[in-house]
Amino acid sequence: MSFSVSIRHRMGGFSLDVAFDAPKGVTALFGRSGTGKTTVVNAVAGLLKPDAGYARIDDVTLFDQAAGIWLPVHKRRLGYVFQDARLFPHMTVEENLAYGAKAQRRDMSKAQKDRVIDLLGIGDLLARRPARLSGGEKQRVAIGRALLADPKLLLLDEPLAALDEARKAEILPFLERLRDDAQIPILYVSHSIAEVARLATTVVVLEGGRVARAGAMADVLSDPDAVSALGVRDAGAVLAAKLVAHHADGLSELTTCGGALLLPGVQAEIGIHMRVRIRAQDVILSRSAPQGLSALNVLKGKIVSMRQGAGPGVMVRIACADEHILARITRRSAVAMGLQNGDEIFAIIKSVSVAQGDVGG
């Protein structure tokens, strides 16, 4: 499966010129406010007819202005969560949820419906109308409506912005399963790198209507050059890992290029390949293997580059096999420790987040 988009469009003083190819999975659109993310999503959805360009999923062409192809919006089989919820005010929440199935003259699987309602915690709202729902409630119903339309393409425009962390933590795994099990391509707009790192296969960074950087998620997020676009606090690297054991004390063990990692209970089967994300900011470097620390995770590697930022920080890139770890430390530490390219070094890691599991990957 592949997803291929090229769009040129002018509106008022804003011009958009965006093209990217993405393999199956989640393509994250990332960028500051007003850079054209929603415009791209609208064009893919068919709500905006761009001046030129095309969008294709595998061999299905959604539109191709040059070839004069334009698949009507309602035939695109979309699940679009709009940046504003756009619930149907004259219908109950339940009728909103059922709209897609009805429009497609399809019976909605009760199991699927219950699952989504449960996931989103909107069971109590079913009989209510949208007008007086709270901000987050509206957003959850909008997500449910899109998911229950049985889409072949999910368009999510900041779907979790109004939600609390706990709710996000419940919804994200569900989206992961859609990506992996149902293999639905997803176009995902978000300002949260944590979300992007967890879900995205491909990251497309927009700046002023142009693609500033596009590529595999791990590459883009571990590229010190992309750091400015992403924000320093959120820079970090992603490592391949394999789940090898679940221990009795609730920790799961993974092997990586640089050694073993112990993480709080990972919900997956032994043998699975996954990716873990390590924020540059969360890495402490040590010359020698540290002793008597509460941190369980120490990875070994070799310094390949050190890049001085505008502030007092240095971004250290550490090679471990053919992957990289990023560490952001102070210049003072770098000098005190006499760090040099080529030095062997230990990376002490406190918090690790599971970024993505792709079986057989």
Place this chain on the structure above:
Amino acid sequence: MSFSVSIRHRMGGFSLDVAFDAPKGVTALFGRSGTGKTTVVNAVAGLLKPDAGYARIDDVTLFDQAAGIWLPVHKRRLGYVFQDARLFPHMTVEENLAYGAKAQRRDMSKAQKDRVIDLLGIGDLLARRPARLSGGEKQRVAIGRALLADPKLLLLDEPLAALDEARKAEILPFLERLRDDAQIPILYVSHSIAEVARLATTVVVLEGGRVARAGAMADVLSDPDAVSALGVRDAGAVLAAKLVAHHADGLSELTTCGGALLLPGVQAEIGIHMRVRIRAQDVILSRSAPQGLSALNVLKGKIVSMRQGAGPGVMVRIACADEHILARITRRSAVAMGLQNGDEIFAIIKSVSVAQGDVGG
């Protein structure tokens, strides 16, 4: 200055019963979706007439149902950023921004106006109408409109939800200055603990229309009991600190109960008292003073309690003078290190965020 609220109200199946007192500064309303945050804000604004209760700022009573006092909305001198932007569609962005001043027959200071426009990056949008602004642009204009109304009370309902990190990082210091310099009381709804920790003086946690926890920000955020309400990943403690030096390499030095902290350039004057927030998850414990690490910050303290969570983690509370540091480590590490209440321990801290500066505090 003090802010005192008590509200009882029923609507449909939802009942609200909330009361809290807060000192001057920012009162953060925190809680999951649908717990009544917006409802409280609306009552304070006067857009909702609660069944019973009152709201007072110092000696100004906004309303008091028992006493039959009801200050009309337009006399409350509010700056309300709604959860939905609610820009006036028939006015340009500039006219939207000027609305408050005009309504109050007041000249808007050009300097103030330019400052806000600049801060929010909306200078290019002034002549445009709201309908076709992007989600984040709308939100920024809404913030500008509220700030330029010269409010005596700011009501911010998830004002930064649709904004990217970089923009947030620009706006937060501005809000801090409003809080500190202009001494405007702020009621702040947010799902982001980072924002809350940075801004809030008082935190009120709502659950199902009731106050689950209310108190000084540092107390609430470092209370292991509050952890469930806040989300494990975001638990953490706040320490008082004093800025003692700005070093040539861009680091600033602060003293705390447990020793010196070096932070990337803190924008404040020497001698200032501030608060720093340390996420429990970011703390590594060590029996001995660590050597040869890139981490510059090591604080010394004494374990006062260890609380076992549902998962493989243990929350360790460490006393340092009369303050506390929270550390979240694995049970395996706790056992391996043989941690006991009363033990002396070193807390290695990688990332620290400045939570709040209160001059003369």
Place this chain on the structure above:
Amino acid sequence: GEVTVFAASSLKTALDEIAVQWQTSSGHTMRVSYAGSSALARQIQQGAPADIFVSANVDWMDVLDQQGLLRDNSRRDLLGNRLVLIGTDPTPAALVSDDILDRLDGGPLAMAMVSAVPAGIYGVQAWTALHIWDDLKPHVAQTDNVRSALALVALGEANLGVVYASDVVASSDIHVVASFPQTLHDPIIYPVARVSENPLNISAMTFLAGAAATEIFRKNGFTVLGGQ
């Protein structure tokens, strides 16, 4: 000076011409407001700025008379009119039901409202006297005024219609197919009276009864009743 005349609509052709002539001969202006007699009478009751009233029937004039709204002794019977049966087909018709129903050919017989508008009321009196009202009644299409009845015939929607002789004058494609003997219905009378003290009233009334006006009225199919 200026005189305002309130006159029944059916007088429009004749009075418009007379107004012009009066203006040339006297230098004064005659404004004529045309409407249904009932509306005009009610307006006069409500203090309308009318100087002279010409009604299409005696009933409304009687009403004003009884309320003392007419100037003393100013009421005259100005004009008379004849009731005729018209059609687009010039063949004369006999006033018997067979012939008339035949000519209607299933279509309507156009008449002004039979219990409200004078032309309709006279028509019913005539048909009743001829003992054929019961036969015709189901076929009657009633119009709000007599001119509309004429229009129905002119447009071919109705083959026959009952109107005043004065209505038919100018139309070349409408033919009188029968005249009703005047004995079959109440006399058709257009009374005139002064309703204000405008000093020009006398001269205007005199002109209306004068030779020039008489000729115009006659030309337009009215009979001039003239007597004091």
Place this chain on the structure above:
Amino acid sequence: MSWLGPDGWTAVLLSLKVSFWAVFLSLPFSIAIAWILARKDFVGKQVVNGLVHLPLILPPVVTGYILLMILGRNAPVGAFLEQYLGIVVAFRWTGAAVAAAVMAFPLTVRAIRLAIEAVNPGLEDAASTLGASRVRVFFTITLPLIVPGIIAGVVMGFAKAMGEFGATITFVSAIPGRTQTLPSAIYGQLQVPGGEDLALRLVLVSVVVAMAALVVSEVVSRRVARRIAGQ
């Protein structure tokens, strides 16, 4: 019975029948035209718009006259309808309904058009992303959302139809029991001295009927609007 005169009740019932069918049968057209005027741009749009408003602009008698010249038994369209479809409207109650419908049309269309223009197109977009065809979007989103506007239009149309006189009497005359509507009966009574009493009673009936329709419509419309506003 005699309280309303010999033909009074007949006229009342006829007016109800005429007004009901006038509004009911023209409603689909009103909605269609309103939608086109609200949402489409095409050459000649102003002409269509003008035609719709024409019955408002013209004195009713003229409208009746025009109808007569088009739909009369000897008129081109009227003759065609009669010959080939067996439909006659002239001098029938159906003709009265046509006249009432034509006179009410601009009012109904305007109300519905305003309502359509107030519908947020974003909702229609959202429906189409969920797989709804244009037709389905119209019937499941647009139409339900404009119900208050439709009710307003229908009530105005019905009220107008109940009061329409000039065009009706010119087009279909006033044949008691067939085309003599309530306004014709009232008009007749006003022409004769002393007829005011009966006229007043007829007016009262007319007002009561229309007010009842008005109140019902308000209640229904309020309920619908509240539904849409939530709760």
Place this chain on the structure above:
Amino acid sequence: MSWLGPDGWTAVLLSLKVSFWAVFLSLPFSIAIAWILARKDFVGKQVVNGLVHLPLILPPVVTGYILLMILGRNAPVGAFLEQYLGIVVAFRWTGAAVAAAVMAFPLTVRAIRLAIEAVNPGLEDAASTLGASRVRVFFTITLPLIVPGIIAGVVMGFAKAMGEFGATITFVSAIPGRTQTLPSAIYGQLQVPGGEDLALRLVLVSVVVAMAALVVSEVVSRRVARRIAGQ
């Protein structure tokens, strides 16, 4: 000049004057009543609503008759106005304007009311939090947002006023140069044998004027609506 007959142009100008003032002077009341009906709940609301619709329900002649009975120079209110305020409307062009205003009122009010009901109260709330009093909120938020509805109402009202005949002729008669409006002139011509030609020309003028108003209003309204929709 003579193309429209001796009184033709006078009637055209008079109708324009009458229609303009009818709509212009009644507009504040239309907006006020529309606002009250849209936003307020009170005892007797249905009565007010009914009264507003009355001119639509009643045959125009009856409305004219009622006006005459209320505002005639010998009628209670009319006499009072004349004696104490020196205002006479009966049989003046101002009376024609009153009749036209009354007949147009339900149309204008409905259009504006629909527009008000479509305004998001959240925007009004937002304005009041910024310090705007109720009055200011109305004039700076509500009113500008309902401009398309006001235009629709004004156009309907103007068209109706241009075409109004029954009530006008009944209330103020058809005195040439003073109260004979275009529809009265048309009606008059239809009474004259062979007057159809002139009537048709008068109808044409009437249609042209009203269409021009319609087109202008469409353009203005579109521009305003587009403004509000952004761009």
